[in-house]
Amino acid sequence: MIVAALALTASLGLGWAMLIRWAARDGRAYGIATPLLFGALLLWCWEVVCIGFGVPRVLLPAPTEIARAFATHLPMLWADFVQTVVRAVLPGYALGCAAGYLAAIALDRSLFLRRGVLPLAGLLGAMPIVGIAPIMVMWFGFDWPSKAAVAAVMTFFPMLVNTVAGLSGTGAIERDLMRSYGASYWQTLVKLRLPAALPFVFNALKLNFTLALIGAIVAEYFGTPIVGMGFRISTEAARLDLDVVWAEVALAAITGSACFAALALLERVVLFWHPSVQKFALSGR
Amino acid sequence: MTWLSQTAPPALTSAVVEACDLSIVFGSGEHRTVALTTVDLAILRGEFVSLIGPSGCGKTTLLRAIADLEQPTGGHLSVNGKTPAQARRERAYGYVFQAPALYPWRNIERNVMLPLEIMGRSLAERRASAKRNLELVGLSEFAQRFPWQLSGGMQQRASIARALSFEPALLLMDEPFGALDEITRDGLNVHLLDLWRRTNMTVVFVTHSIPEAVYLSTRIVVMSPRPGRIVDVIPSDLGRDRPLDIRDTPEFLQVAHRVRTALHAGRSYD
Amino acid sequence: MIRGAARRAAPIVVVLLGLVGMWYAAALALDLRAGQALAGSGASPQALIAAAWSLERPLLPAPHQVAQAVWSGLFGEPLGSARSLLYHAGVTALTAALGFALALVFGIALAVSIVHVRTLDRSLMPWVVASQTVPVLAIAPMVVVVLGNIGLTGVLPKALIAGWLSFFPITTAMVTGLRSPDRMQFDLMRTYSASGRDIFAKLRWPASMAFLFAGVKVAATLAVVGAIVAELPTGAQAGLGARLLAGSYYGQTLQIWAALIAAALLTLLAVGAADCAQRVLVARRGGRL
Numbered sequence: 077m078i079v080a081a082l083a084l085t086a087s088l089g090l091g092w093a094m095l096i097r098w099a100a101r102d103g104r105a106y107g108i109a110t111p112l113l114f115g116a117l118l119l120w121c122w123e124v125v126c127i128g129f130g131v132p133r134v135l136l137p138a139p140t141e142i143a144r145a146f147a148t149h150l151p152m153l154w155a156d157f158v159q160t161v162v163r164a165v166l167p168g169y170a171l172g173c174a175a176g177y178l179a180a181i182a183l184d185r186s187l188f189l190r191r192g193v194l195p196l197a198g199l200l201g202a203m204p205i206v207g208i209a210p211i212m213v214m215w216f217g218f219d220w221p222s223k224a225a226v227a228a229v230m231t232f233f234p235m236l237v238n239t240v241a242g243l244s245g246t247g248a249i250e251r252d253l254m255r256s257y258g259a260s261y262w263q264t265l266v267k268l269r270l271p272a273a274l275p276f277v278f279n280a281l282k283l284n285f286t287l288a289l290i291g292a293i294v295a296e297y298f299g300t301p302i303v304g305m306g307f308r309i310s311t312e313a314a315r316l317d318l319d320v321v322w323a324e325v326a327l328a329a330i331t332g333s334a335c336f337a338a339l340a341l342l343e344r345v346v347l348f349w350h351p352s353v354q355k356f357a358l359s360g361r
Numbered sequence: 362m363t364w365l366s367q368t369a370p371p372a373l374t375s376a377v378v379e380a381c382d383l384s385i386v387f388g389s390g391e392h393r394t395v396a397l398t399t400v401d402l403a404i405l406r407g408e409f410v411s412l413i414g415p416s417g418c419g420k421t422t423l424l425r426a427i428a429d430l431e432q433p434t435g436g437h438l439s440v441n442g443k444t445p446a447q448a449r450r451e452r453a454y455g456y457v458f459q460a461p462a463l464y465p466w467r468n469i470e471r472n473v474m475l476p477l478e479i480m481g482r483s484l485a486e487r488r489a490s491a492k493r494n495l496e497l498v499g500l501s502e503f504a505q506r507f508p509w510q511l512s513g514g515m516q517q518r519a520s521i522a523r524a525l526s527f528e529p530a531l532l533l534m535d536e537p538f539g540a541l542d543e544i545t546r547d548g549l550n551v552h553l554l555d556l557w558r559r560t561n562m563t564v565v566f567v568t569h570s571i572p573e574a575v576y577l578s579t580r581i582v583v584m585s586p587r588p589g590r591i592v593d594v595i596p597s598d599l600g601r602d603r604p605l606d607i608r609d610t611p612e613f614l615q616v617a618h619r620v621r622t623a624l625h626a627g628r629s630y631d
Numbered sequence: 632m633i634r635g636a637a638r639r640a641a642p643i644v645v646v647l648l649g650l651v652g653m654w655y656a657a658a659l660a661l662d663l664r665a666g667q668a669l670a671g672s673g674a675s676p677q678a679l680i681a682a683a684w685s686l687e688r689p690l691l692p693a694p695h696q697v698a699q700a701v702w703s704g705l706f707g708e709p710l711g712s713a714r715s716l717l718y719h720a721g722v723t724a725l726t727a728a729l730g731f732a733l734a735l736v737f738g739i740a741l742a743v744s745i746v747h748v749r750t751l752d753r754s755l756m757p758w759v760v761a762s763q764t765v766p767v768l769a770i771a772p773m774v775v776v777v778l779g780n781i782g783l784t785g786v787l788p789k790a791l792i793a794g795w796l797s798f799f800p801i802t803t804a805m806v807t808g809l810r811s812p813d814r815m816q817f818d819l820m821r822t823y824s825a826s827g828r829d830i831f832a833k834l835r836w837p838a839s840m841a842f843l844f845a846g847v848k849v850a851a852t853l854a855v856v857g858a859i860v861a862e863l864p865t866g867a868q869a870g871l872g873a874r875l876l877a878g879s880y881y882g883q884t885l886q887i888w889a890a891l892i893a894a895a896l897l898t899l900l901a902v903g904a905a906d907c908a909q910r911v912l913v914a915r916r917g918g919r920l
Contacts (some may be wrong), residue, residue, distance in 0.1 A: 099753035106752065114754035134780060192642030196650075202852040202902065204769075204859050205897045207871075210879030211888050217689065238838065249462045252430050254446045256456045258449055267475070271466050290766040297772070297863045298879050310863075313772040316780070321773045332764035349465035349507060 080128020084121065091117040130267060137319040145319035152308070153327055160292050160305040161331055163220040168227025169288040173281060175228070176235025182264070183236075184243055194240060201233030209295035218299050226295040227288035234287065238280035242273025275350050278343045285335045287326065375520070377461060377531055377563045378404040378427055382436035385422055385589075395588035396422040400436070402582065402591065406530075409557055409564045411574035413620065414627070419589020420567045422532045424533050427565065428456050440531070441491050452480060454531040455524030461516035462524075463508040463534040470504040473523045493523040497556060518552070525560070538573070545610045547605060550576055554603060571624075572608055575599075575616045583620060585627025592627035595619050654694050659683050661690040688884050700889040707751075713868070716893045722870040726786055726858035726895055727851075730793025731901075734850055738801030738850075738883075739843075745802075746809045746835070756806070763799055768860050775861060793857030798852035804846025808839025844909040851901035856859070859894060871897070 098110045119139050126138035183190050212222035246269050254264045296306025305324050312320045347353045383400040394475050397419040404410050425431040428444035440448035463472045474487040495501050498518040538546045568574050575597050577600035583593045597616050666683030684693040704716030745752045771792050778788040820830050862872030871894045878886035
């Protein structure tokens with residue numbers, strides 16, 4: 077144990093010194109390397125503390141044990157992934173986002189309706205929507221449709237609010253210009269306002285994926301067939317099989333980050349013209 | 362100063378823009394602002410008319426009213442003998458704003474093609490027009506670039522090319538060079554004058570720079586605020602060929618002096 | 632002023648009425664068959680509709696049924712009983728409030744550190760942002776179980792989950808807010824030879840207040856959500872989440888809906904409290920944040 081403590085302090089000291097030096101440097105490479113180093117140090121710390129100090133597995137498994145559990149239970153993890161992410165999250169996410177987008181366009185015509193709907197949408201969106209999970213189970217059954225429904229409802233409101241904000245943000249000069257060309261409402265919508273609203277839409281798209289994932293997983297706590305990430309987490313936690321739980325959490329984290337990164341990449345391509353994307357490309361921060 | 366009777370048939374007059382006793386009032390009660398009052402003005406074909414005055418004198422409001430972006434509350438305004446709304450629907454004019462207002466997601470060529478897209482012209486026609494107009498403003502090599510890759514002056518030139526794309530006979534410009542530095546501005550002034558000579562358009566140009574107004578125009582309309590009204594209309598007969606150093610000649614300074622006096626008289630400096 | 636408020640409220644009221652109308656129609660559609668069973672064959676249309684809207688375990692309860700359930704749950708039961716919604720709401724509120732307080736302290740401290748220590752900024756901030764892509768609520772059961780194992784039961788583990796969920800908006804808002812004054816302001820401080828502490832107390836902190844309150848409102852709603860979800864895994868007996876779970880197990884539709892509405896009201900209360908605090912601050916600052 078003393079060996080572990082010494083090793084820990086030495087390596088941490090070294091790591092921290094490196095971290096300070098790297099953080100002081102500018103540039104894109106260091107911008108990525110520094111948090112990675114921090115993460116690596118954290119993992120190392122975790123590993124040494126768990127193994128070196130003999131922390132019981134039921135309390136906190138070491139990273140290597142989690143990795144082992146991940147590898148061992150890969151088929152089960154895959155089945156859970158398919159049930160939760162592929163069958164519930166993706167359809168729910170797509171449905172909720174599409175519905176929110178179309179609803180925003182429908183609302184665009186009437187200021188009166190917008191004034192009435194937007195405050196309510198903001199309010200409803202702040203509510204604990206995961207709470208509708210038991211109701212969805214009652215309507216759609218135990219299997220994935222109820223979870224997809226929860227994901228859809230959770231993603232609907234942020235998309236609606238953001239798209240409406242994006243549509244209202246077009247500058248007066250640009251709109252006057254369209255008027256001077258004698259452009260119709262639909263021409264102005266398609267050629268000017270929808271492209272200008274894209275940054276807001278992407279904001280909502282990125283935010284919504286995590287919401288959909290959370291919605292589907294938490295909805296499974298309310299009842300699900302014997303497969304699914306939420307199901308696995310709650311049952312294995314009750315059985316104190318914590319390394320499996322951590323493996324599932326790692327899976328959820330990887331899924332969330334991977335999809336976020338994919339959306340961010342898509343955003344860079346589609347929104348190549350937007351200052352926020354350009355700033356990132358130019359300065360590397 | 363009433364120029365032409367209200368009932369003269371359009372064919373007999375070559376007035377592109379006619380305002381008779383025009384007034385525009387915004388708001389009501391406590392927040393009532395008289396933007397324009399008793400404005401009488403006729404702008405003939407081929408003229409280059411500047412509207413000059415301090416902020417609040419109604420020059421932009423008058424320009425926007427011609428463009429059907431504001432509605433008159435009194436009096437009469439016609440463009441090409443029709444109401445401004447009809448003229449707008451017939452795409453009778455091109456408008457250039459203070460800011461270039463180019464779409465950042467379109468390259469320069471597609472930005473210039475935008476009005477023609479809305480008017481439903483074919484792709485070949487759009488391409489040809491864009492090519493012509495970019496050449497006119499000297500931006501041919503930048504057709505595939507994006508707006509943020511161009512300087513402010515070049516972006517403004519692109520927005521002028523866009524305004525010209527459907528070959529309007531009337532060009533309305535609202536302080537288009539106001540945000541640019543003086544050196545770029547001089548260059549663009551020469552450019553604009555050249556453009557005007559070549560296309561024979563009618564131009565209505567809003568500015569708050571006296572030298573710019575005198576340099577560019579055939580007539581200068583001096584306006585004054587509270588309430589917005591025309592104080593004087595001063596001809597600027599400096600000939601059609603105007604190199605930049607004409608600004609140091611005594612004739613130029615005389616006209617500038619007249620403009621300055623009129624601005625002062627209208628209590629424009631209060 | 633009343634005119635203005637009325638004009639703003641009118642669209643909301645109209646939309647609400649429309650929604651309630653659609654709700655009644657949907658309830659009728661979903662509960663028709665069960666209503667028919669209840670009213671018996673050969674019943675008049677009015678009796679049928681009345682039956683559909685007063686089932687004991689409807690697929691979709693009618694608005695008045697929900698309102699009744701909420702009312703009786705909140706005010707109709709003695710406070711200590713397991714059926715009192717007020718009691719359950721209180722339990723959840725306590726958890727949420729504790730979690731929020733933890734998030735506030737931790738979030739602000741983290742934001743201040745990130746803004747002042749470049750190492751933390753470059754190494755930690757990206758992880759703070761990345762943590763948002765991780766469905767944190769998913770680990771709720773685990774955290775509760777683990778902490779239960781080392782003897783930490785009761786409010787604390789649930790509050791920790793609520794706090795974890797709500798610290799992020801506070802941190803990001805504060806980081807943006809602390810960095811919000813423009814260069815000119817910092818240069819001015821330099822000309823005064825102001826110390827780091829002065830710059831923080833007199834410039835950064837006041838400038839960040841507007842951002843902080845925006846983050847606080849989001850954090851308040853997340854704290855309530857976190858508290859509810861934290862109650863789910865442990866077979867908890869008290870709290871709105873537990874109530875939702877129980878209603879789900881026993882098929883008590885009205886219980887579920889009543890708990891949901893209570894949760895919504897609690898969220899409203901939380902945001903309202905944050906808004907009140909903001910108004911007090913705005914008033915002390917002379918009208919603008």
